[in-house]
Amino acid sequence: MAFQSTSDPARGRLLLLSAILFISYLCVGMSLPVVPIYVTSQLGLGNAWAGLAVGIAFLATILTRSYAGGLSDHRGPKSAVARGLTFYVAGALASLGAGLLAQAPWTSYALLIGGRLLIGLGESLVAVGVIAWGIGLVGPARSGKVLALVGAAIYGALAVGGPIGLALLDRFGFAGAMAIGAVLPCLGLLAIWRLPAVAAHPGADRPPFWSVVGRVWQHGFIVCLQGIGFAAIGAFFTLYFLDRGWNYAGLGLTAFGGGFVLVRLLFGHLPDRIGGLPVAAGSLAIETVGQFLIWNASDPGLALVGAFLTGLGCSMIFPAMGREVVRLVEPHLRGTALGGFSAFQDLAYGLTGPLAGLLADRAGYNSVFLVGMVAAAVGLLIALSLLRTGATAFS
DSSP, X not given: OOOOOTTXXXXXXXXXXXXXXXXXXXXXXXXXXXXXXXXXXXXXXXXXXXXXXXXXXXXXXXXXXXXHHHHHHHHOHHXXXXXXXXXXXXXXXXXXXXXXXXXXXXXXXXXXXXXXXXXXXXXXXXXXXHHHHHHHXXXXXXXXXXXXXXXXXXXXXXXXXXXXXXXHHHHHHHHHHHHHXXXXXHHHHHXXXXXXXXXXXXXXXXOOHHHHHHHHHXXXXXXXXXXXXXXXXXXXXXXXXXXXXXXXXXGHHHHHHHHHHHXXXXXXXXXXXXXXXXXXXXXXXXXXXXXXXXXXXSSHHHHHHHHHHHXXXXXXXXXXXXXXXXXXSOGGGHHHHHHXXXXXXXXXXXXXXXXHHHHHHHHOTHHHHHHHHHHHHHHHHHHHHHHHHOOOOOO
């Protein structure tokens, strides 16, 4: 069901929560392009160390999804978000400290790794908490809308955070950029106190985390499979173009992002209106075609069309499957289920880069997109199977 009017107070609170997430998540987005430059250029360490500094935050996020979901259920989503934003601040301040110790490369690097781990933990708490908080504010019937807005805030912060981070690095240096990164989640901490909390479930019976994940793993696996196509474009589209000697190499993420945002804006209501599985099935079919076009492209225009179609296809799969997850578990397990579900997407983003890189070394860059096509097709088959058999919702 769509929001009924612009005066709907629940809608206003959800939009404010999304804005808070966007501002706070800039702390994460700004650091992604800045950290590898600092590690390689100022600390003089290799690309492998730079990759570890970036990727270890994703590892921390994956490993703490259970903790984040349990805290959101037990203490309430507002408490999880506040704690996560505090970890953002601590991680940015540790990174700032690393920037002040550039003359001692390994000491600086160790402190930077500590900061990245804190940011990864914060990301886990903030993402799970905001989703559960938003659903608590507007109700599970509009969970697809919540997930669409949360995704738009996160991806929007990633899109604009990178250029902002690079500009700050050029103007103020690494320590200055990290100092500004520490201020943004502080603004978020101040802003969330304006929003009403939603009920926690401290006394409810809780099955083991893996038992809850076992009820939603197929939906999470679909999200993992779709994430391979996005990760492939992010890591290898530019290199693919350069290897072919094509122009417009920098437009791959632009094409992807344009399709992604267009669908979120125009069709964010569809999972709530027609169901998550039909939306996911249609989206995965589009992503499969998009990855096929990139893999089999004979010119740059066709590859860019493929990137655009991949963005169209990837856009709604996470909110569509998240809506189904919300329906499959009891309210007091919602945060735990969403934490486990989100970890599947983290897994796709964390593993695709290094594994696809090994494949590209042996079979060429286009082989990466063949894998993305096959992954999306497998996800489509799983979604169609779930759609045909039906899934039992919690009632």
